[in-house]
Amino acid sequence: MDVIVLGGGLMGTASAYFLARRGARVTLIERNQVGTGATVASFGNIRRTGRHLTQLPLAHRSLSLWGEAEKMLGQDVEFRATGHIRLIFDEDGLADMRAYAEAARPWGLELEELGSREISARFPGLGPDAIAASFSPQDGSGNPRLIAPAFAEAARKLGAEIIEGALVEKLERTNSGFLVATSKGSFAAECLLNAAGAWGAGIAAQFGEEVPLDARGPQMGVTEPLPHRILPVVGIWTRDKEHGAYLRQVERGNIVFGGAAERVSVDLDPGHAIADPLRLPVQLRAVARLLPAIAEVAVIRTWSGCEGYMRDMLPVMGQSATTPGLFHAFGFSGHGFQLGPGVGDAMAELITTDRCETPLDDFSVDRFSHHSS
Numbered sequence: 001m002d003v004i005v006l007g008g009g010l011m012g013t014a015s016a017y018f019l020a021r022r023g024a025r026v027t028l029i030e031r032n033q034v035g036t037g038a039t040v041a042s043f044g045n046i047r048r049t050g051r052h053l054t055q056l057p058l059a060h061r062s063l064s065l066w067g068e069a070e071k072m073l074g075q076d077v078e079f080r081a082t083g084h085i086r087l088i089f090d091e092d093g094l095a096d097m098r099a100y101a102e103a104a105r106p107w108g109l110e111l112e113e114l115g116s117r118e119i120s121a122r123f124p125g126l127g128p129d130a131i132a133a134s135f136s137p138q139d140g141s142g143n144p145r146l147i148a149p150a151f152a153e154a155a156r157k158l159g160a161e162i163i164e165g166a167l168v169e170k171l172e173r174t175n176s177g178f179l180v181a182t183s184k185g186s187f188a189a190e191c192l193l194n195a196a197g198a199w200g201a202g203i204a205a206q207f208g209e210e211v212p213l214d215a216r217g218p219q220m221g222v223t224e225p226l227p228h229r230i231l232p233v234v235g236i237w238t239r240d241k242e243h244g245a246y247l248r249q250v251e252r253g254n255i256v257f258g259g260a261a262e263r264v265s266v267d268l269d270p271g272h273a274i275a276d277p278l279r280l281p282v283q284l285r286a287v288a289r290l291l292p293a294i295a296e297v298a299v300i301r302t303w304s305g306c307e308g309y310m311r312d313m314l315p316v317m318g319q320s321a322t323t324p325g326l327f328h329a330f331g332f333s334g335h336g337f338q339l340g341p342g343v344g345d346a347m348a349e350l351i352t353t354d355r356c357e358t359p360l361d362d363f364s365v366d367r368f369s370h371h372s373s
């Protein structure tokens with residue numbers, strides 16, 4: 001089986017790897033460099049807490065692949081299962097956490113509830129005013145700069161062709177499959193996987209599949225390095241967006257943070273998401289509730305990245321509803337980093353076997369047309 005994968009972010013490279021592992025002949029076409037879209041901009045959170053429940057089977061599948069990543073890919077992509085703590089500062093947050101924990105348990109996610117004394121004993125320096133927290137010990141983080149190039153390299157070793165800097169000039173369905181004419185030559189295959197991230201809706205529209213996707217850039221920042229003390233990824237249960245920050249300390253000591261600020265709107269052409277310095281004070285105030293020591297530290301860089309947000313905040317994954325041989329995996333709505341390896345494995349299973357052990361029905365490309373009719 002021949003497959004063209006369009007887009008070399010985490011979804012495209014992971015799919016290329018798992019497809020090649022299943023014996024498919026893969027050509028991955030990326031117009032820039034592998035991993036330089038939303039993937040490299042990611043905060044790197046490998047979290048299951050708070051996910052839409054029907055996404056948990058895919059998230060579990062992905063987490064176990066993150067655990068095997070170093071062996072599977074032949075390099076350390078800095079996955080560390082340091083745990084994910086979400087602090088709680090009020091009764092609403094506590095009620096939301098308990099309701100989610102109860103609902104998520106039958107879906108295979110067990111959250112520990114910590115009291116304030118346990119938080120300060122186990123995680124000194126975090127949220128002195130927190131009344132409680134949830135803790136998910138198996139979750140953690142990975143390095144967003146390493147993961148897509150690592151998947152691409154591993155796919156290449158299995159025979160996949162990875163073509164970077166290729167501008168797509170024509171994309172069409174033929175009698176035997178698909179033809180993709182690019183600035184680096186023309187490629188044909190019986191299947192096409194649309195893994196074009198925020199640009200995926202434009203590709204789907206070319207095949208008569210309109211979906212509501214909004215291109216936006218969440219804003220991130222990083223501090224100067226400090227002695228390494230904070231192990232878990234830290235977040236919050238809150239109903240107030242202005243408090244919704246998160247942070248983690250990388251092993252080199254810098255504290256990476258995000259959330260709380262509104263996401264900037266991004267023009268898909270050229271797709272450059274630019275962090276807005278005016279949003280930084282709101283963000284830092286929210287981070288300081290989680291980690292007061294941030295007030296003493298210099299922020300050395302801010303950035304953003306162009307991500308596709310679907311109207312219902314769920315990705316588009318699965319078979320095309322209009323075009324045989326076409327598959328989609330895009331629109332990961334700000335939470336695709338954790339899912340990436342699982343998405344690649346699930347899409348490879350679906351494309352090569354016509355079935356997928358992980359339920360993908362909620363992510364179908366035509367769900368928006370069903371709902372409006």
Ligand SMILES: Cc1cc2nc3c(=O)[nH]c(=O)nc-3n(C[C@H](O)[C@H](O)[C@H](O)COP(=O)(O)OP(=O)(O)OC[C@H]3O[C@@H](n4cnc5c(N)ncnc54)[C@H](O)[C@@H]3O)c2cc1C
Nearest residue numbers: 007009010011037038039043045197305332335336337338
């Ligand atoms: C700032 C930020 C922080 C985030 N933090 C987290 C987090 O902590 N945890 C989490 O789970 N998720 C997070 N996310 C979301 C996560 O990073 C994304 O969901 C995920 O990386 C999407 O991967 P992708 O492969 O679909 O898209 P991308 O990485 O954007 O890749 C798509 C690729 O397709 C290419 N492309 C587009 N059109 C074409 C074309 N016509 N021809 C060829 N190539 C094309 C692009 O150049 C791009 O490289 C974050 C996102 C951002 C922006």
